[in-house]
Amino acid sequence: MADTITFLGTAGARFVVISQILASGGLWLSLSGTEILVDPGPGCIVQSTKRKLRADKLSAIIVSHRHLDHSADVNIMVEAMTKGGFKRHGWLFAPADALETEPVIFSYLKEYLEGIEILQEGKSYSIGNVSFDTPIRHIHSVDTYGMLFRTAEHTFSYIADSRYFDGLCQNYGGELLIINVVRLESNHPYDHLSMPDAEHIIMELKPKVAILTHFGMTVWRAKPWKIAQRLSEQTGVKVIAARDGMKFDLSQLDNS
Numbered sequence: 438m439a440d441t442i443t444f445l446g447t448a449g450a451r452f453v454v455i456s457q458i459l460a461s462g463g464l465w466l467s468l469s470g471t472e473i474l475v476d477p478g479p480g481c482i483v484q485s486t487k488r489k490l491r492a493d494k495l496s497a498i499i500v501s502h503r504h505l506d507h508s509a510d511v512n513i514m515v516e517a518m519t520k521g522g523f524k525r526h527g528w529l530f531a532p533a534d535a536l537e538t539e540p541v542i543f544s545y546l547k548e549y550l551e552g553i554e555i556l557q558e559g560k561s562y563s564i565g566n567v568s569f570d571t572p573i574r575h576i577h578s579v580d581t582y583g584m585l586f587r588t589a590e591h592t593f594s595y596i597a598d599s600r601y602f603d604g605l606c607q608n609y610g611g612e613l614l615i616i617n618v619v620r621l622e623s624n625h626p627y628d629h630l631s632m633p634d635a636e637h638i639i640m641e642l643k644p645k646v647a648i649l650t651h652f653g654m655t656v657w658r659a660k661p662w663k664i665a666q667r668l669s670e671q672t673g674v675k676v677i678a679a680r681d682g683m684k685f686d687l688s689q690l691d692n693s
């Protein structure tokens with residue numbers, strides 16, 4: 438069965454998201470027949486319905502961290518996943534601080550879910566016939582995890598928001614890397630990955646394909662598709678800049 442990833446948006450961080458220069462909305466994974474939504478940022482309900490992706494087919498929603506650009510539409514997507522709450526269905530995965538003192542999800546909607554699982558460092562989870570690990574806690578201002586997914590046919594990683602640190606890349610791998618690259622330059626003390634960080638990660642992990650997404654304003658102004666082209670030449674790995682609505686078929690990885 439096919440494995441595909443649809444980019445419901447490619448905007449990262451505040452300014453590109455609040456201006457909607459690029460859409461935001463997260464990743465829609467369709468993996469061996471299991472549908473999973475990752476990081477439902479603002480507009481996820483609009484972007485997914487526009488693309489005829491059926492939220493009631495989702496088995497789970499995963500929130501990498503509580504920042505708005507990753508979680509703003511989680512409530513409406515839970516409502517959509519559960520057919521307006523009439524069908525108790527689906528799971529929510531999120532770090533503890535997204536669920537505790539100031540939960541990203543309204544309490545009345547929790548009743549609609551089959552359950553909630555807390556993401557923790559070094560744990561493995563399964564959803565239908567897909568499994569994923571959250572190998573390491575990222576360095577970000579809130580509890581944040583990336584994911585290493587395994588399907589029957591493919592292994593790929595989603596490296597969510599983080600400051601670069603030694604040990605970040607060793608914990609990820611697979612034929613495909615999706616990297617949230619907010620910043621163009623690395624000379625800033627921010628908790629986000631930059632293009633030089635992405636280049637380093639790609640060189641370390643040598644995936645078959647790397648997809649850059651979650652662009653901040655500096656990356657957007659520098660034309661991410663041009664940066665991807667340059668990184669492809671420098672690393673020898675096929676690097677793609679995601680576009681809003683792009684659907685990546687993982688079968689492309691099989692014969693490359």
Ligand SMILES: [Zn+2]
Nearest residue numbers: 502504577598
């Ligand atoms: Zn963040």
